[in-house]
Amino acid sequence: MVNSQSPYILFVQHGWHDTNRRVHRLGHSLADAQTEVIAPNLGLIKTWWRMEPLVAEVERVAIAAQQRHPDRPWRIVGHSMGGLIWLELLQRHPDWWPQVASVSLVSSPVGGADLGRIFDPYRWGIGIARDLGTDRRQIAEQLAQHMPIQTIASDYDGGSDGTVPIQCSQFRHARYTQLSGIRHDNTKDHPAVITAIQDFWAAPTALAKTLEDPVEDTIIAALQSIPGMTDAHRRDFDRALPWANLDHGFTICTWRHPLSIHHVFLADEQNRCRFAGFVGWPDTRGLYDGLTAIKQRYSAL
Structure with a gap:
């Protein structure tokens, strides 16, 4: 069970074709003085190849953090593929679930990135395309029944943030926050994203919106x-x-x-x-x- 009185560990994870610089800044914008911000830098070039080594690296960092502070609750923020990395990790580690206070996925292609499917339609494993194109909606929906999860999307061009379709970020049992006018690359540290995450943290267990139809x-x-x-x-x-x-x-x-x-x-x-x-x-x-x-x-x- 999460101890809300204890200092938090805040994991912030960058995604594809990126480094940790801007998400690290996002983390410090969100954190208070007692929070430890952890933003693994996976290396821009490595994000083009396979996701599994990236998952393993973040797993190594998370295990080390847990060993240092076994009683500290976790807040998790993942941008784009960074959110997918954390979905994979949380599925593999149900032992971590009691420690997770909240998860915020920002512009994450949970349903499978359309660009990934276009570049690798036969799922041969061309670079990172197959991993990005994998549908993880079932994983996300299962996890959202066990921990508070927020998914944030931006409608920049009438249906996507310029990269990820807004529909691709939506899944059941999660708190959905839709922003507007922010391109994909800028959702990693935009003030509106910071506000949305802070609002979620203020009431993470509030029920997700009931389906209208x-x-x-x-x-x-x-x-x-x-x-x-x-x-x-x-x-x-x-x-x-x-x-x-x-x-x-x-x-x-x-x-x-x-x-x-x-x-x-x-x-x-x-x-x-x-x-x-x-x-x-x-x-x-x-x-x-x-x-x-x-x-x-x-x-x-």
């Missing part, structure tokens, strides 16, 4: 479960054509990119885009098998 969430969950489904930007929604009408006014729409990458969108009764995703070439057939099953299941809700 459970039917919509159920359909989206079914779409997300289709093998290979990756969150996409909503910019191509207007190009899509209706594929199936569902009950409650929902419509599945599809669009094929010129490179034969198949996209799927969910529109509500007001023709607003509620979900955007795509699958890579190997999963195209499975996409339409999955959509057919959804049509059969949700046309009689």
Whole structure:
């Protein structure tokens, strides 16, 4: 159980193509005088290759910190891939869970980075692309039922922070905070991000917002479960054509990119885009098998 009276350890982790300089500054902006700020520098070049050695390095640092201060509670902040590293670690270390006071994921592609899937559609392991494109939503949702987790996204261009689609940062059971007008690179130390994290720390156990439409969430969950489904930007929604009408006014729409990458969108009764995703070439057939099953299941809700 977290001892809220004890000084904290604050882990802040940078992500891909980055060093710890700016997230270290973020950590010191958040910390009080008693908090120990730990910001491992994984090295810019190493973040291009594989995630597992990066996870191992942060694990080594965390174990050393725990041995130094076994009773101190942890606050964790991860930017972009840094958040994914901590999801991997927390899944592997349930023994750490009682020590975790809060987790804040900032611009983290929890559902799998679309750029990662585009660069490595067959998941051959091209650089870091396969690791970034992996869907960790199930891991995040499980963890969020055991510890307070916040996920922060910014809508910079009508659907993403310029790099990560906002939908990619969303998952169930977490506190979702959406900012606007901040590019991905600037979310690592922006004043609005600092305020959002501080607000979360002030009431980390407050219940996450109840879903406004459970039917919509159920359909989206079914779409997300289709093998290979990756969150996409909503910019191509207007190009899509209706594929199936569902009950409650929902419509599945599809669009094929010129490179034969198949996209799927969910529109509500007001023709607003509620979900955007795509699958890579190997999963195209499975996409339409999955959509057919959804049509059969949700046309009689």
